[in-house]
Amino acid sequence: MKGKLSKILISLLFVISLAALAGCASSVGGDGTGSNKQQSNAGGGEQVVNLYTDRHYDTDEELYKAFTAETGVKVNVVKGKSDELIERLKREGKDTEADLLITADAGRLYRAKEEGLLQAVDSATLKNSIPENLRDPDNQWFGLTVRARVIVYSKDRVKPSELSTYEDLTNPKWKGKILVRSSSNIYNQSLLASFIAIKGEEWAKNWAKGIVANMAREPEGNDTDQAIAVAAGQGDLAIMNTYYFGRLLNSSDPEQKKIGESLGVFFPDQDGAGTHINVSGIGLTKESKNKENAIKFMEFLASEKAQKQFAESNFEYPVNPNVEPAELLKSWGEFKTQNINLSKLGELNSQAVKIFDEVGWK
Amino acid sequence: MFVIKIRQFRLALNSWSVLSIVFVILLLLPNLNILINVFKAPNENWIHIKRFLLQEYVTNTLLLVSFTGLFSVLCGISLAWLVAVYDFPLRSFLKWGLILPLAIPPYIAAYTYNGLLNYTGVIQTFLRNEFNIHLNQKYVDLMSVEGAIFIFTMFLFPYVYTITRDFLEKQSASLIENARVLGRSPMEIFLFVILPVSRAAIVGGASLVILEVLNDYGVVQYFGVTTFSTAIFKTWFGLGDVESSIKLSALLLLVVFGVLLLERVLRGRRKYSYTTAKVRPISRIRLKGAKAALASVYSFAIFGLGFLIPLLQLIHWAFLTYKNILSVDFGRLILNTLLTALLASAIIAVVALVIANYGRMNESFAGKICARLTVVGYSIPGAVIAIGVIVFFVALDNNLFWFYRLINPDSAKLVLSTSLAMLIFAYVIRFLAIGFNAVETGFEKVGKRFFEASRMLGMSVTETFFKIDVKMIRPAIVSGFILVLVDIMKELPLTLLLRPFNYDTLATKVYQYANDEMIREASIPSLIIIFISAVSIYFFNQVVDRGER
Secondary structure, eight states, X not given: OHHHHHHHHHHHHHHHHHHHHHHHHHHHHHTTOOHHHHXXXXXXXXXXXXXXXXXXXXXXXXXXXXXXXXXXXXXXXXXXXXXXXXXXXXXXXXXXXOOEEEESOHHHHHHHHHTTOEEOOOOHHHHHHSOGGGBOTTXXXXXXXEEXXXXXXXXXXXXXXXXXXXXXXXXXXXXXXXXXXXXXXXXXXXXXXXXXXXXXXXXXXXXXXXXXXXXXXXXXSOHHHHHHHHHTTXXXXXXXXXXXXXXXXXXXXXXXXXXXXXXXXXXXXXXXXXXXXXXXXXXXXXXXXXHHHHHHHHHHHHSHHHHHHHHHTTTOEESSTTSOOOHHHHHTOOOOBXXXXXXXXXXXXXXXXXXXXXXXXX | OHHHHHHHHHHHHHHHHHHHHHHHHHHHHHHHHHHHGGGSOOOHHHHHIIIIIHHHHHHHHHHHHHHHHXXXXXXXXXXXXXXXXXXXXXXXXXXXXXXXXXXXXXXXXXXXXHHHHSTTSHHHHHHHHHHOOOOOHHHHOOOSHHHHHHHHHHHHTHHHHHHHHHHHHHHOHHHHHHHHHTTOOHHHIIIIXXXXXXXXXXXXXXXXXXXXXXXXXXXXXXXXXXXXXHHHHIIIIISOOHHHHHHHHHHHHHHHHHHHHHHHHHHTTOOOOOSSSOOOOOOXXXXXXXXXXXXXXXXXXXXXXXXXXXXXXXXXXXXXXXXXXXXXXXXXXXXXXXXXXXXXXXXXXXXXXXXXXXXXXXXXXXXXXXXXXXXXXXHSOHHHHHHHHHHHHHHHHHHHHHHHHHHOTTOOXXXXXXXXXXXXXXXXXXXXXXXXXXXXXXXXXXOSHXXXXXXXXXXXXXXXXXXXXXXXXXXXXHHHHHHHHHHHHHOOHHHHHHOOTTOOOHHHHHHHHHHTTOTTTTHHHHHHHHHHHHHHHHHHHHHHHHHHO
């Protein structure tokens, strides 16, 4: 009797652990997308491409579906934060199931390349559709969409003629007027990294110091919150990405729309180095097991048709020069962009982070 | 006959201790390769971190932890006391309603409250458009250390509340009634009876709150409050330095162990278990007039802040956005969320029971260590655990590859590590502390006399466990199960990192929208999480109630 009970206990545990395994098998395998299944089918049968991405827009999924419809290749997705996905790739090593990595920042793609996680892709299609500065010099990653980090200003309190360069933001005339999010954010890190690349470390440090001195409040919230704070009168200028502003203007909340309309976009440094841009981009993993499909997918995303949808759905700029940006973006006008290779952003990222810490940009 | 008896006895004893030790080793293994980094020599980044980050981060973390801890205890215990000892309007609803704030993940609460209070929020928009009143933004800005303390307190205090309430309702009847007979005022009873006797429960709840705060990344990052956990992430991802970031995690771990040790030392040998065999519910005093109103208003205000107000805001947003996200397959998300959460909670309940029972029977060093180690997963940031678990599972797959081949000659190498098993395993590591805490408090409450009596009457440990212990602590098991279930449904970093391809849950959907600054679109999946959590809280509350009668 006593022996029986402990047996019951042990078998209970065993059943639960079995259930755990069965649970995953059934749920993963249930819709035919399970990794177990796809692996065993990788040789023949179902065609797949496995994607790690930190873009999470529902509209991206429509693109995946379109690709499957066109080619019969199924797109499997793991979404997450880019840094963590890179770490996962690293730890999975040569056994990884991932074929492609998409991140929303060139610096992160650079890091993946540095870690030896990517491989070069020799594709005339990609080279022809994507300008040189928006892809890796060694063809290990390719930009897909562009966003600009711009100045958004209050139409009531600021005339565009008062605005000029990023450097001008450190002018004491803007004391207590500038709103920007925390330095732990990758967009700020890449912005500063671009300055280090173009103007040198000293300049970048002085710039960061000057911004801290002019901040309307300690950094808090996300990009959209900075725009809202400008509308609320907490400051006059916000440093933010274009697509967040586009989204504000198209918000489902009429009140947000209204405040979006009280703000204007300014592209800085038009007479100098140009406005800072960054990309969402894609790279082929070194250990990719579905290489052919993966390259097909990359070329698909760079194609004119996909580019239009890719960029338009999220108010980003297409990388493919043959594709026009969305109407809203066109209404903001054309602008000159920084002409550095974006891999610099990754190279100089940790230097930028250190500068932020040193000047006390939270 | 005698020999058989001894063998059975040893079998029973062994299965508990062996299982416990196996479980604990499984918990620790994935974290080992992380902990090894602690002993590596510091690099140049470490100097940078020490110089520019540590001081402020430590200060902020201490502020957050101490104030959130204090306020959660105040809120939790005062509400537990009201609900357990008094009767007042709305009491029967608030009794379980006050657990509901747990259904709302703190980072969603942070986004929601900011959306509510900021310039485009309902309150300011209304004042501006109807009365042309413009508030000074300084006074409505939630994004600060104080704001974070408010959010954490409002959405985490139920940890203290549930454990303390459960304890008071069942444990303190004779003490409270004796004190009443001896003419003590309610305030005196609260201060000199309730507080001291429920200390174990309070400390248990408060330590969960503190661990949760130490671990949070969502709220502090959004609010721009620099803490230990932002330092860990910044070092890891900003500086690309895993070693230093793990050093920081290890420091955090040391602090956590320090706190837990201190609690043990302070409590000393005292045990607050029952001295009589009769478990008798307390007879509640009916409050009248102003007192009743005050009790209702106070409890309801906290319920409003911690649940109703954010809920209404989310519902409002859901109406604004439902058209945009109709294409999302919510059925599948719900199924995925429930499947993983239920499975992991069940496993946690079993593991927690085994280890807690072992720790109780065996007061040796090993037993105590096993019990304390259950908290390891809860004190390491989720993303760090995730990486440890991946390494562990990839190694496991490498060692099991021959076996996979045996079953399926075409098998790929990574089987377990691309399956849900990895995610569920990580959940167990991460949330065992919560289940264990509940079970342990349950055992403490019951004490050892029933166990000893049963053993004396010739039942084995295992038999006693099933026939006596499990039945007596069923409410504790159930409440642990709910807390774990709800926590897993809200969990983010592990789910994001460890899920298989094409596997989304409600929480990952919420994250996607919130991270892309589309908090309104996140409202519907958030509401579903809250709804499922609320239903489970209600349902299990019923079970706990029935268990008492």
